[in-house]
Amino acid sequence: MASQRTATVVIGAGHAGLAMSRCLSERAIDHVLLERGEVANSWRTERWDSLRLLTPNWQSRLPGYGYQGNDPDGYRTVPDVVDFIARYAREIDAPVRTGTTVASVRAECDGYRVATDRGDWRCRTVVLATGACNVPDVPAVAEAVPAGVMTLTPMRYRNPGQLPEGGVLVVGASATGIQLADEIHRSGRPVTLAVGEHIRVPRTYRGRDISWWMDATGVFDERYDQVEDIERARRVPSLQLAGSSGRRTLDLNALTAAGVRLAGRLAGISDGKAQFSGSLRNMCALSDLKMGRLLDSFDAWATERGLDGALGGPARPAPTAVPDSPPLMASLTDRTIRTILWATGFRPDYSWLEVPVLDRKGRLRHDGGVVAAPGMYALGLQFLRRRKSALIDGAGDDARDLSAHLDGYLAGSLAEAGA
Ligand SMILES: Cc1cc2nc3c(=O)[nH]c(=O)nc-3n(C[C@H](O)[C@H](O)[C@H](O)COP(=O)(O)OP(=O)(O)OC[C@H]3O[C@@H](n4cnc5c(N)ncnc54)[C@H](O)[C@@H]3O)c2cc1C
Secondary structure (H helix, E strand, O other), X not given: OOOEEOOEEEEOOOHHHHHHHHHHHHOOOOXXXXXXXXXXXXXXXXXXXXXXXXXXXXXXXXXXXOOOOOOOOXXXXXXXXXXXXXXXXHHOOOOEEOOOOEEEEEEEOOEEEEEEEOEEEEEOEEEEOOOOOOEEOOOHHHHHOOOOOEEEOOOOOOOHHHOOOOEEEEEOOOHHHHHHHHHHHHOOOOEEEEOOOOEEOOOEEOOEEHHHHHHHOOOOOOEOOOOOOHHHHHHOOOEEOOOOOOOOOOOHHHHHHHOOEEEOOEEEXXXXXXXXXXXXXXXXXXXXXXXXXXXHHHHHHHXXXXXXXXXXXXXXXXXXXXXXXXXXXXXXXXXOEEEEEEOOXXXXXXXXXXXOOEOOOOOEOEEOOEEOOOOEEEOOOOOOOEOXXXXXXXXXXXXXXXXXXXXXXXXXXXXXXXX
């Protein structure tokens, strides 16, 4: 099959690829989006049933597009997110080729060859918008789980009905872990939650959503070249947050009150036993301390701007209540724990990328989304250019910056080629 040509191939038609498409169109850059499923495929196929965005409706802003309903402070369900993104694709008339899986990207003398199951594309520039959460990041100890215990990742989890009756060990207490621990516990299955490093924040503070604070004070806009240790900042776990109609705070205290048993970080599995680290108290104290500092900075910001009168009082969440002697061990063979759910994070998959741009840990080498290969860009990764980069709200600013860079690159490479 003869290859087709375009200036830019965008791989992935989630919100990030679409935001880039809109910016490329504004610059009259010829492009195509290649998508293995439908638009918003990750939301259609990889999320659990009860999930709601943890960012409020007003905070899903894309270039030329935003929330238009009458519930700006609500949190979208998954079908709502799919509708929102699919409508954007139609409104911007994005040139999406759905059902087209990219099998490889290779460098050629004048750009890239993108091979798909529906023929090849040749282009000068490529945008990797394939998402930050393609593969669950399951720790190596998973291999030691005894037969007879069901293991599951959040990508395969849909609802508690999939799980056998009996106890569940949820590993990881960031956004996914706390939400699933809560839901599974409510289904009548006793839950133990293994808690490692986590970022605690209240859902609301002084009458405003925490997202309002992070947005207004500029925390979400903090740039990748302004933080001290960007590698570390890119690995920080997600905020311990959930979106619900009652805007409730779902933290470890709420889970403990509901009857979830807290344990330390899962340190290992041997002889059919899960071993938990003794660090639970320290982990929680550290999270409380960091939350206190963040809220202090919000208070100072509000005072500086004379907003104290307009906001509620600075009531602080109670310190995390840690059991006197959290479990250090749990049997995985006595049938009290029937399921382990790995809420231990996700990572991107670049197995199809045949350009030497990955470091020895398999992470993409890039400078704020400008990948270490000429004419290659990335979008949607953790703290790519800003703290909000992996959120829906972060794609617009990043796409604007990177499309400007890409435009300059195309102009330069055309001039070089004497075109
Ligand atoms: C559980 C969960 C909850 C989240 N909650 C929020 C939230 O509340 N608020 C918020 O702002 N963000 C949230 N996010 C983060 C973020 O918005 C999503 O991860 C979002 O899906 C990322 O958008 P994206 O466009 O970067 O990637 P994706 O939506 O993952 O889109 C990438 C696209 O690339 C396609 N693709 C991948 N590989 C190939 C290939 N080889 N060939 C062709 N196509 C390919 C995929 O099918 C997919 O459609 C959440 C993420 C997760 C995992």
